[in-house]
Amino acid sequence: MDQSESAEVTSDTVEWRLTRDPVPYPEAMAEMEARAADIRAGTARELVWLLEHPPLYTAGTSADPVELLTPERFPVFKSGRGGRYTYHGPGQRIGYVLMDLEKRGRDVRRYVCGIEHWLIAALGELGVPARQEGGRIGIWTGTGANEAKIGAIGVRVRRWVTLHGFSVNVDPDLSHFTGIVPCGISEYGVTSLARLGIVSGEQRLDDALREHFPAFLAEISGGTCAS
Numbered sequence: 001m002d003q004s005e006s007a008e009v010t011s012d013t014v015e016w017r018l019t020r021d022p023v024p025y026p027e028a029m030a031e032m033e034a035r036a037a038d039i040r041a042g043t044a045r046e047l048v049w050l051l052e053h054p055p056l057y058t059a060g061t062s063a064d065p066v067e068l069l070t071p072e073r074f075p076v077f078k079s080g081r082g083g084r085y086t087y088h089g090p091g092q093r094i095g096y097v098l099m100d101l102e103k104r105g106r107d108v109r110r111y112v113c114g115i116e117h118w119l120i121a122a123l124g125e126l127g128v129p130a131r132q133e134g135g136r137i138g139i140w141t142g143t144g145a146n147e148a149k150i151g152a153i154g155v156r157v158r159r160w161v162t163l164h165g166f167s168v169n170v171d172p173d174l175s176h177f178t179g180i181v182p183c184g185i186s187e188y189g190v191t192s193l194a195r196l197g198i199v200s201g202e203q204r205l206d207d208a209l210r211e212h213f214p215a216f217l218a219e220i221s222g223g224t225c226a227s
Contacts, residue, residue: 002120004019004020004021005017005018005019005020006033013045013100013117013150014045014046014048014213014217015045015046015047015048016048016050016213016224017025017047017048017050018050018051018055018199019049019051019052020049021068022051022052022053022071022090023051023052023053024053024054025053025054025056025058025075025088026068026076026077026127028051028053029051029098030032030079031049031217032049032096032098032163032164033163035047036098036158036161036162036163037038039098039100039161040100040102040159040160040161044088046098046099046100047096047097047098047100048095048096048097048098048209048213049096049097050094050095050206050209051094051096052088052089052090052092052093052094053088053089053090053094054055054089054090055074055087055088055089055090055092055093055173055176055209055217056074056075056077056087056088056089056093057073057074057075057076057077057078057085057086057087057088057101057179057180058076058077058079058081058086058178059076059078059084059085060077060079060081060082060083060084060085060086060154061079061081061082061083062082062083062084062184063084063085064084065082065186067085067180067181067184068085068179068180069178069179069180069181070178070179070180073176074087074089074176074177074179078104079154079164079168080156080163080164081154081155081156081163081164082155082156083137083152083153083154083183084166084181084183084184085180085181085182085183085184086152086154086167086170086180086182086183087172087176087177087179087182088167089171089173089176089197090091090169090173091166091169091170091172091192091194092168092169092170093095093167093168093170093171093202093205093206094165094166094167095165095166095167095168095209096163096164097155097162097163097164097165097166098162098163099111099159099161099162099220100160101157101161101162101220102159104163105220105221106160108155108157109193109225110131110219110225111155111157111162111220112153112155112226113165113198113219113225114216114219114220115155115165115216116132116139116153116214117216117219118133118180118209118212118213118216118217118223119139119151119153119166119168120139121208121212121215122205122212123139123150123151123168123205124143124180125204125207125208125211125212126193126198126201126204126205126208127198128141128150128193128196128198129141130150130151135155135183136149136150136188137183137185138151138153139150139151139152139168140188141155141191141196142191144181147188148188148190148191149182149183149185149188149190149191149192150168150169150187150190150191150192150196150215151166151167151168151169152166152182152183152208153165153166154166165214168193168205168221169190169191169192169193170192170193170194170201170202171192171193171194171201171202172192174190174191174192174195174217177190193205198215
């Protein structure tokens with residue numbers, strides 16, 4: 001582990017890792033794939049990895065090429081996660097969540113619901129009234145003309161180990177989202193903690209995610225998903 005990383009074990013089975021410097025996407029994918037294989041083999045703990053990427057677009061398994069509006073703007077990577085196009089870049093907190101659903105009930109829907117509830121609870125600690133919206137992927141806030149997406153979710157499950165996870169807009173350059181139709185939804189914009197007037201958002205969000213992590217584990221391990 002280099003000086004850009006810190007880690008702690010938050011339970012007997014889960015490691016929490018924070019990487020401060022932007023991680024190239026291919027490097028992060030290779031690390032995630034290797035860790036997932038080790039989790040399945042029983043040689044590594046489950047992992048929550050918080051990080052950032054340099055500016056890039058990713059294409060999920062349902063991505064429609066017409067929704068990539070400026071393909072020359074940033075590198076574009078195919079991703080094995082569900083969903084369509086999304087943007088990652090500096091000022092955005094990304095969480096790769098590698099959980100072993102073999103021992104947590106084999107319920108993918110409950111797992112995704114658990115991530116949604118986890119992000120909503122964490123954002124609530126920062127005073128953001130975040131929510132799910134029926135028929136739309138991600139985490140939303142605001143009403144009327146101010147309604148916008150603040151968090152994205154995209155997961156993959158391989159041999160009952162989860163890969164990928166979520167992103168929350170802390171203080172990214174929101175103009176970078178104009179190169180795609182984010183997650184295939186053109187009717188609404190995107191927002192960030194900074195745009196909502198929340199300062200020191202990254203550290204506060206990280207702290208809130210840690211605080212609500214035990215409830216997330218309890219939900220995906222046998223709780224009931226109530227949207």
